[in-house]
Amino acid sequence: MLSNLMIPAVLFFALGVIARVIKSDLKFPPELAKALSIYLLMSIGLHGGVELAKADLGSAVSAIVWALLLGFGMPVIGYGLLTATRRVGPLDAAAIAAHYGSVSAGTFLAAMAWLDTQGLAYETYPLIMLAVMESPAIVVGLLLAARARQKVRAAAGSNGTATTNGRGEDTTSLRSLLHGAFTNGSVVILVGCMAIGAISLPNAMDKLKPFIDDIFMGALCLFLFEMGMEAARRLQDFKRVGAILAVFGIVMPIVGGAVGALIGSLALDFSVGGATLVAVLAASASYIAVPPAMRLAVPEANPSLYLTLSLGITFPFNVVLGIPLYHAMVTFLAGV
Amino acid sequence: MLSNLMIPAVLFFALGVIARVIKSDLKFPPELAKALSIYLLMSIGLHGGVELAKADLGSAVSAIVWALLLGFGMPVIGYGLLTATRRVGPLDAAAIAAHYGSVSAGTFLAAMAWLDTQGLAYETYPLIMLAVMESPAIVVGLLLAARARQKVRAAAGSNGTATTNGRGEDTTSLRSLLHGAFTNGSVVILVGCMAIGAISLPNAMDKLKPFIDDIFMGALCLFLFEMGMEAARRLQDFKRVGAILAVFGIVMPIVGGAVGALIGSLALDFSVGGATLVAVLAASASYIAVPPAMRLAVPEANPSLYLTLSLGITFPFNVVLGIPLYHAMVTFLAGV
Amino acid sequence: MLSNLMIPAVLFFALGVIARVIKSDLKFPPELAKALSIYLLMSIGLHGGVELAKADLGSAVSAIVWALLLGFGMPVIGYGLLTATRRVGPLDAAAIAAHYGSVSAGTFLAAMAWLDTQGLAYETYPLIMLAVMESPAIVVGLLLAARARQKVRAAAGSNGTATTNGRGEDTTSLRSLLHGAFTNGSVVILVGCMAIGAISLPNAMDKLKPFIDDIFMGALCLFLFEMGMEAARRLQDFKRVGAILAVFGIVMPIVGGAVGALIGSLALDFSVGGATLVAVLAASASYIAVPPAMRLAVPEANPSLYLTLSLGITFPFNVVLGIPLYHAMVTFLAGV
Amino acid sequence: MVDLYPEKLVTIITTSMLEGRLVRLFRERGTSGYTIVPARGAGSRGEQTGLDFDANILVEVILPADRLDPLLDDIKRLIARGHHLTLYVSDVSVISPEKFTRPFEG
Amino acid sequence: MVDLYPEKLVTIITTSMLEGRLVRLFRERGTSGYTIVPARGAGSRGEQTGLDFDANILVEVILPADRLDPLLDDIKRLIARGHHLTLYVSDVSVISPEKFTRPFEG
Amino acid sequence: MVDLYPEKLVTIITTSMLEGRLVRLFRERGTSGYTIVPARGAGSRGEQTGLDFDANILVEVILPADRLDPLLDDIKRLIARGHHLTLYVSDVSVISPEKFTRPFEG
């Protein structure tokens, strides 16, 4: 088990955490992180596209359908759990929940690297699911927030003070938010590169191989190094979040991982590797696409809360313990 | 024909355009674009240098002479056409024309990628021409602008108001402008790397191969992705430029392509691949080296005009339609 | 001898110098330099770690001990020489001296590239020494500065004016400075990556090879290109430093190189390649880790002085002339 | 002596996510331009580290005093909706006041 | 008319090395936040080129006038110890003065 | 109370292409330094996106009031030649006025 973690991707993540914990002055240029994430999305997108060109349409469609269900369903579960904790208001709950319906490409890539070292194969369909799941959760988050605003208003209603945000919808019109959700940068790169990978001439794609394959693992390590630092920075805000919320940051991915493992193994009938990836998708929380969307759509929610949970707690949990755990779940289901 | 465009380089350019058109929030860090263009220039420079060390001096000299003629001649043609449209003042015309005498490395690289997929070989001399043609057009632009200023002054002359820019030359002294033209960053990287490629020990150069060769195509795709976004942003300024000027942005490269095809095929006697590259050089408009130079040398001209034309209209036209068109011209000439 | 310099790494450094000297407008984005240096440290760290896992503990320990001695000793020699010149005050002398006890990874990498082209093998121990030597000099610099402050105070003592920096120590507490020295970014990357390289599963490391090996030389060239520009910029401050100090910037690395050559050849009994690297470590002056530390710890010292000396004079001297010179010293000692 | 004319400078510090909204607002209010600088910082919502998903911008707009209030009203409306904006107004002088009366292009 | 309230804006330009120290200082002095922008420049110590080991930052802090002096005293103490800081104070107006009285988080 | 002394702050927003020219100008006018921040924006010449060939800079110079006019004259001359510069002057206070009288190094 411990030796499972001795892969460079996880070790670099840990190095980033350590660098922060010992208060090193090490800083990555902010643009390097951004460039690396563009590169990583481009690589997995192209790769996925090449594979998908050969894929089976029926399987692809059911993967997409399940991805949508996960994307819409997980935030609802999360919102329920959060409301039960009674530690956050409904708007914060909506914003946090949205993160858990979306996905973290970093966690997904760490899982792929982990499966590779274990010598486990996996299907390409989870990659489409990754692209599909980026956005729906944003929409659910918005709907939950709209409902929460009504509640807040109803509660405050009797005293008759008209607040300017009386019409919560005009904070960000549904239309512009939907637009934002489905044209967000990560989705464009992923879907666009899949399309390019699928329609490009094979001999032209060969020329891209060294760029998208050979140096991929190194770039991933560098990216996780930086995300480790970022996670640790957020982890230090732990106290501000409070113990119960922090527990949510660990329970929620386990719930998600279990749901994902069931879907991957039983509904989609993937191999152990593929089902593990579906579990990872369900378990992971977005920290790239959703936070900016929530800043715009639910400005009343506190970004410290959702960034600390998704980046400071759930992300490290998933990278270090979650991946092998979800793999164990899937293995168990496969044995049933 | 359409299938000719199914190469990743062109597809990434298109993806960038689409990302903007659908108003995605995707943004590349500005420094990534800059880093990629430094890398691309370094790679083609080194490559060219290695080849040039084996090249024939006579051919190199005549390539350089024709490059100079193109660099000096194209802006004059452009200035004539622009003046004929009667849509821009003489200073704007001078600044725009200068862009068409210089070259776009991005277009040149897309053409090389396109030739590669077509399995067409090409000479290395066009690479020297690329380096040579960066600068002369800047000088012509300055001379045209000086003449334009005289005209403007002559027209305003009778009313006797002495304007501080009476001595147009002191806007930027010819000496400092020449200096700027020939020491501009792109020229230094290209010429410097050619020299390094030519004089380095071969076994030392081998160590550079993975960096300058293997990952080249991927970096080019990423660069064209970003330039696609930039081109689309400019294209949206289309209305501001006006239809007639926009037509100039397409006619001018076709004229240039034809001139370049003739020179490449007949005067320089290159292969179809090599002559196509010469046509591309003549057809392409600078959007990296010349705009900053014109900002300094012809500050009275409106950067929106020349950036929209070179980056928003001519660049996409060349990448998508121009390259196969110039190839067709050259093929036609070869058959004559 | 001249042909020894015809390797791309040195030529790119020279190109950077030339670009500045001819006043080209070429600029590297500041974040690119930073990203490249992170990458280079990561690569040599991982590499070193893999090798060290196989290394001999005894040799490693004695390499570390000698590295510490060099790190603590060189600044004392430097401080002595500087005080003898009578051109700088004791605080400036302390800050400058600290740079020469630390090391320049850029010089070290240029030396490795040079040895590679010469076909000379080298041990990995110098790599541990590189990591070890980053920091101790900072501590010595602080101690020298504390002593200098006492002197300054003693000199000013009689006139009884209490200066706010009477308690020089509180400028930066020793504790926080020691912490800064040993957690500085370069040390964390180097030591962390060595550890990762040493404990990672070999088949996982294989996936990193293209990233850390194949594109390494190209990245190094790009880095040295940029550092050449930076060195030339500093070199132009030459006059401000004065001739005698400039001579120090050349004599000091020669002294260091000689000491290092002796230690590498005789005390550590390394091969010619390995001993040359030790000489380079002793001869090189830090321009990445130490300047920021001195800004904090010895704010009274003038950064222009130490940056001009380490980056503008010693660095180019070492890259162009020093490396072959130290190799010659070592060869001479080997023949004795 | 060089003649100087009074203008108002509005500086806004907020998340980069609001950039599009603010630019639209400036266009609607007919300001003659705006300037944006990348920033980080900390405030009532914790640290904004400058990473992509967590970056601030510092926006400067120069405008005639009589156009100040409508813009401030718009900003107040954004704040009332829950957005976080730090804003301050300064008195500045310019050499060519007419420059700040023409709406910007693009 | 939109109501405006007076505050002080302190702008500090210095080496990026002092960032941690300054933030600690702001926290101790209970400012409601701070904003940092990357910068380069030149001054009495030559050019600061913006490269990693040679970068400046421009820091802005808005605070009530009665909290100005303690902060300036701290800065003067840093300068007395040999650190190089360029500092200026401006009068600005804000729309919500209460925002600048609560200490920042994090 | 900390003593404060009045100075002028000149802020210039323009294309990064003019950086060299402006620095030369500051040196000629003997200012004690300058600070540059990368910027983007929009104005009468459309958008400046911040890409390499299309970037703005925001330049700040603090100087004594009696040195203001010569600098503004120089800038006006640049503008008269067709260059685009957005400029504003603010009144600021500093703690050490002598710092701003010595020409910068480098």
Ligand SMILES: Nc1ncnc2c1ncn2[C@@H]1O[C@H](COP(=O)(O)O)[C@@H](O)[C@H]1O
């Ligand atoms: N007192 C202040 N001085 C300067 N900048 C501030 C101040 N308060 C807040 N900010 C900036 O405004 C951003 C948002 O702050 P807030 O709205 O308080 O969350 C912070 O990230 C800071 O960059």
Ligand SMILES: Nc1ncnc2c1ncn2[C@@H]1O[C@H](COP(=O)(O)O)[C@@H](O)[C@H]1O
């Ligand atoms: N007169 C000035 N105007 C604007 N910025 C300045 C001025 N003097 C110094 N600076 C800035 O403060 C930094 C440190 O200056 P100094 O403390 O004089 O070495 C410089 O690098 C500049 O960025």
Ligand SMILES: Nc1ncnc2c1ncn2[C@@H]1O[C@H](COP(=O)(O)O)[C@@H](O)[C@H]1O
């Ligand atoms: N009213 C304004 N407020 C703030 N910045 C402006 C304003 N007008 C112009 N600018 C800045 O000055 C640059 C040049 O503007 P212009 O000279 O109008 O083309 C723009 O790109 C903006 O960054």
Ligand code: NA
């Ligand atoms: Na999820």
Ligand code: NA
């Ligand atoms: Na051309």
Ligand code: NA
């Ligand atoms: Na040394």
